[in-house]
Amino acid sequence: METLIRPYLEPIADWFSNFGTPEPIVHWGHPLMMGIVVFVMGSFAAWAGWQGRLATDSGVAVENRKNHRKIAPWLFLFISLGYTGGVLSLVMQGQPIFASAHFWTGTLAVGLLGFNGFISATKFGGNKAALRTTHAYLGSFALLILLVHAFLGLKLGLSI
Template sequence: MANLNELLEPIAAQFRGLGIPEPIEHWGHPVMMAIVIFVMGSFVGLAGWRGRVVADPETALKSRSDHRKLAPWMFLFLALGYTGGLLSLVMQHQPILESRHFWTGSTVLILLGINAAISASKFGGNKSALRTIHAYLGSAALCLLFLHAVLGLKLGLFI
C-alpha cells in the first residue's frame, strides 16, 4: 500500500496526457462528489429514516422503496468517485496515504459496504437489531461523508 502512488502513476499519466484543463483536474472530483454526498446522500438518508419513523404506512413504504432504489446507486457513485479522487491526487502529484481525506473516504466505503451486506442479508431474516444497526451505521457514514467533504475542500484549497 505504501507504493499506491507508484502503482497508479501509469494510469494517471494516461489521463494527464489527455490535456484535461487544470480546473477540471483539480475541482472535477470535488464538485461531482459534492452533488453525490449532499444531494443524493441527504435524500437516501432521509428516505431511510422516514421509512423507519413515519406513522403513515403508505408514506413509510414509499420512503423505504426510494431508499432501496437509490442507496445502491449512491454507493456505486461513491466508489467510482473514490477511484477518481485517487487518480486526481496522483495526477496532481499528491501523496495519497498521508491524506486524511483518503482515510475518511476509505472508511465511508467500508461502512457502506458493511451496510450493503446487512441489507443484502435481508437484515438477517428481518431482525430488528440489524435494521437498527443499518440505520445508525448509514447515518454515521453520512456524517463522516460531511467531514470528508470538509477535509476535501481543505485539501483542494491547499494543493
C-alpha cells in the same frame, strides 16, 4: 505502502492526463461531483431511509423504503467511483495518496457504506430488528463521516 500501490496507479493517471483536461477540472472536478453525490443523493437516501422507519402511515413508509432501496445502491456506486477518481486525481497532481485525513475519511466512508450494503443484502439477517437499527445508524454515521470528509477535502484542495 504507497510505493507499492503508486506504480499501478500512475499508468492509469497518465492515461487520463492524456485527455488534456484543464488543471482546474483535475483539481476541483472530484470535489464538485462528489459534493453533488454526497449532498443530493446522500441526503435523499438518508431522508428516505429514516422516513421509511419513522412514518406512521404504512403507505408512506413503504414508498420511502422503496425510494431508499432505489437510490442507496447508486449512491454507493458513485461514492466508490468517486473514491477511485479522488485517488487518481491525487496521483495526477503528484500528491501523496495516504498523507491526508481526507483520504482516510473517504476510506472509512466507503467501508461503512459497503458494510451497510452487506447488511441490507442479507435482508437484515432475516429481518432482524437489531440489524435494521444498526443499518439505519451506521448509514447516518457514514453520511456524517462524508460531511467531515467534504470539509477535509476543501481544506486539502485549497492547500495543493
